[in-house]
Amino acid sequence: MKERTRIAVVGVGNDYRHDDGVGWAVVGRLRERAAARPLPPGTALATCDGDPGRLISLWEHAELALIVDAAHTHPGSPGRVHRIELDSARLAQPPTTSSHGLGLGEAVELARVLDRLPGRLVVYAVEGADCSLGTGLSHAVAEAVGPLVESVELDIVRHRDAAARG
Template structure:
């Protein structure tokens, strides 16, 4: 698999189902913040539903894929942010499944040799996924936290890539 220095931040969910749109809202915040602090060249902010084929196309040929999605837990803690990281070794294990709908994308991507080098999922526990627009209060409160964590993830990744390649950021 050819690897570029591309980073994909992918919001998975349905913004017409209240808290299921957390990833979409976080991308909006990242775009706003990028006006003052641009994201590194090669960073793509993308939105998609849970179609595994679309997710695979978005993370294909990336060093880092960051997936933002809602989580559904019982009992719930709406607004809680979970982080799961899978590096290339973990992603290649047949027993590796991602959270939410990612398991449906990881397996075919593995078979097609279309896995990102590193996959990080940030899932925010939802309170309300009924039809309608707008986030519940606890989930809306997580939008800034999520945007900050994504920015920090990108900075860490770029720093590690620069160290691994002697400073030029290419692998």
């Protein structure tokens, strides 16, 4: 029997569109750190291009889903991280689509309609500077990766500790 995913960490984006690859960079760093400091059992690390069906399949049975994605803001402050905890309140529809075609908001709404939301959903949105074709993060976004990895790990520990008490 497959172990149930209790915590899903999903890096959303495209590693070939500069800062849009920040979610993939965070998941990559988490994988590296997990080799020395294992994550709690039932924690899954994944990357996704943002397709709503794939996102839903990655988080649908999780108690906690942590999503890391690039935010496209104009004007923006590249490297600034927004932590958004989504609850049962309906998300406002964004005025434009993301670089993924359909955005995270649409995936959440679809999951809500299908009753496939995780128990708790936390989104880390990182303001980007450059989403043109190419690899590598801008300096400001690359500088945000380390602290963001620590924030995600802290969310995982908090969840684990609350589950142990609970």
